Amino acid sequence: MSREHVAHNHPANETYTQLHSTVPKIAAGFVAWFVLMAWLFFDRQSLVALPLAFITVLFLVAGLCFSASFLVWFRHRPGYDSHPSEVPFRDWITGKFAVWGSQQSAGQAATEILLPMAAAAFGITVMGLIYTISGSMIGSGMVS
Template sequence: MTKEVVLHNRPVFDQIHPSIYGAAVGLVAWFAAAAWILFDRQSDIGLLLGMVSVLLLVAVLLPWLLSLVWKRHAKPHQPHPDATSFHDWRIGDFAVWGSKLHATQAAIDMLLPLAAVAFGLTAIGIVFLISARAAP
C-alpha cells in the first residue's frame, strides 16, 4: 500500500503554458548563440552556421505564426481560455493522447532535449576553445 497522497480534481490542461514556450525559445537562442560564439573561428564555417541559424529561426517562427493564425480564426462559439498562471498550470495535469501526465513532467519532457543540446554544445565549444589554445 502506498502512502502517497492522491490529489483528486486537479485541472487538466491541453495546452502548454506560454512560459514553457518562452523557455524553449530561450534554449534555441542559447544553442544558436553558442554555435556562433564558440565555433565561428574559421572563414569557411560561416555559411554552415548561417544555414543552421535559418533552420532554427524557421523552427521557432513556424509554430508561433501557426498559433497566431489559430487564435485569429477561432470559431466564435468557442470560449476563449482564461489566462492561467504558471503555478496553477504546474500543479495540474496535461492531457497526452488520451492519457494524463503531470504538467511538470510534460514541461521537463519538452525542455530536456533542448537543454541537453544547448548545454552540450556549450560544453563542447568550451573544450574546443581550451584545446585550441593549448595546441602549439
C-alpha cells in the same frame, strides 16, 4: 476538528489541455541559446561561417513557421477554447496535462517537451568550452 486542508480547489487537481504560454518561450530561449553558442564558440575560420549561417537560417525559418502557425491558431480558435484569464505558471506546472486520452503531470510534460532543446543548448555550450580550452592549451604549448 481536523486541521487538514481540503484540496478540492487546488491546482494539482486541474487537468489542462493546453501548454502554458511560458513553455514555448522557454523553448525559444533554448534555441536562441544554441545558435548563440554555436556562433560564439565555433566561428573561428571562414570555412565554418557558411554552415553556421545555414543553421541559423534553418532555426529562424522553423521559429517563424511555428510562430505563424501559433498566430493563426490564436486568431481562429473557437470561443469555448479560450480562458478568461491565464493560469499562473506555478499553478499550471503542479496540475495535470491531458495527453492522448490520458493524463500526466504537467511538470513532466513540460520537461519532456523542453529536454531535447535544453540538452542541445547545454551540449553545444560544453563542447564549445572544451573546444576553446583545448585550443588555448595547444596554442600556448601546454600540450604537445
